[in-house]
Amino acid sequence: MNRRSFVAAGAAAAPVLAAPAIAQTLNPEVRWRMQSSFGRNLDILFFGAEQISKRVAELTDNRFQIRAFPAGEIAPALQVLDAVQNGTIECGQTPLYWYIGKDPALTFFTSIPFGGNFRQQGAWMKRGGGNELCSEMLREFNCVGFLLGDTGTQMGGWFRNEIRSLSDLNGLKFRIAGMGGQVFQRLGASPALIAGADVYPALERGTIDAAEWVGPHDDEKLGFNRVARFYYAPGFWEPCARGHMVINQRAWDPLPDAYKTAIQVACAEVELEMVARYDAANPVALRRLVGGGAQLRAWPREVMQAAWRVGHELMEENASKNARFKRIWDSYRPFRDDQFQWFRLADSAYDAFAFSAAAR
């Protein structure tokens, strides 16, 4: 990476990199570029990058400035990790499960099919060893990373035709992210990972038959409802979807401690604020979508059950082929099972009663 892009011009620049202890006292001026994997039209996702920029500047009296760029302005949406790794940009916003082609174990740090929900994923990352395992992997990409936002449980996507049984998935061309694609492949479908901006044209042209993105708020913006009518729930392959802020290690290392902490707390704020924005926006968008003709459907039970089975087979097969995948799955699975059991007792029992009582 180009060091000039890290420290802005000025008298203090040279000693800053040489002597971090002095840098800390001097509060050096630092300028970074952060590219998001998302465009400005995906306002809640892109808010993640913008808020980091805003908060870090506020916390450092504008001495540490991170400029947020939308997807594609510097690097392609699906190659943000690569751009950070090779130092084209100091940092980026991206979901790590978009890079399972590099190593399938990266999926654990975003979500896995039938994995933990928003809170359970957070508990594993923060208190179950997830963040440490993620750091270990990111180090090999010359990066450090912090959790940055979540969508909550996603919707299952938009389908031109109704899915009445497992056999309706046969040959279906489906835009889908992460390991969910591999689950659907085992169920007979033909999955493809396509970046946000390119999904609508593919669906509109008929290159694909179905597409999942996030949920009502985002999906409405991308216009899927205009070309596919059946809206399925839930997105069982994305019971949550944690984003990451990834940072080039050589940009990170010389930062004063206070700047490092500024990034971490700003990321933490976004982690919760983003899902709050989705939760507030989704019911409103859903009402408009349904008013406009969207047909809500729950997955047929046989699809859910078959997906549960092949999803777990997929995890076990990956574990048998990849020692690190196994090590992470051996951490994730018992933690998840404990979470599932505990949540049934209080949180989920409450939700089930209250949500249905309010509907009566």
Add this chain to the structure above:
Amino acid sequence: MNRRSFVAAGAAAAPVLAAPAIAQTLNPEVRWRMQSSFGRNLDILFFGAEQISKRVAELTDNRFQIRAFPAGEIAPALQVLDAVQNGTIECGQTPLYWYIGKDPALTFFTSIPFGGNFRQQGAWMKRGGGNELCSEMLREFNCVGFLLGDTGTQMGGWFRNEIRSLSDLNGLKFRIAGMGGQVFQRLGASPALIAGADVYPALERGTIDAAEWVGPHDDEKLGFNRVARFYYAPGFWEPCARGHMVINQRAWDPLPDAYKTAIQVACAEVELEMVARYDAANPVALRRLVGGGAQLRAWPREVMQAAWRVGHELMEENASKNARFKRIWDSYRPFRDDQFQWFRLADSAYDAFAFSAAAR
């Protein structure tokens, strides 16, 4: 409040209060005291105060120091808001629903019976107008406030005797927080609000017949399982429980902007980190409690249904007597109902399927 406690001795102290613009450049040394409503033994709750202290110091190169005190060291646990209001301490950690005796509308900012869960409460506070309504009320207490941590859906508490029907609640002396006490009063019980440290002795002596606190991790530390055997779920009067950091307005106003932001982002970090700690710790504690003889029980359906009814009556009655309560309830209820409906479609449908599939 005593101004000397706000700005530490030093040459910069006097101009700092007079001219905040200069203060910002000078990064003034500031020393605050923060008392928690919780003791050190309630480690996850007290972590909230400690983490604010740690993060704010890190973000300001140790120039802004907030010392965290456990409950009772300066003010009683149930009077933290009073101590901040009158300037005995600059700030505190406390749940606002402990002060519904001052104004019942304060309950909305912690939780209400059959209110939103962790995410839904967050969505209303951040994006549905809750934080603004809360600020308006806190201003009358000479305070500003920020969300600080949550427990997730709480357990329903420990009972010496099994509750088989609504009539078993008659005359029951029950330690319970917030408006939940009023719900149980209408169901025939005799509720009492007692601070954490005093609950065990009351239960042990038989002054009360039952007690709810938070959930497995905290309850085990308080030892309730040693004197009551039946452990009920869920705590429908606390589907979440947001804490607050409350700050004396006169301490807050002169802070440099960067220090104000430091407090806000540190609070946001705690808001999510605390529930992750509870989620990670609760299943482990629950296993020990059950291994030690605790008997898990779900509330009889007639108790839940009667509580739903009287809980809503209570809200409506408060709204009819208190214009601000009405204004807040008119904001909260439709937002909650939208949340409930939306969560049934994706999050709750996922949880229900996955949690039960894993148990098979």
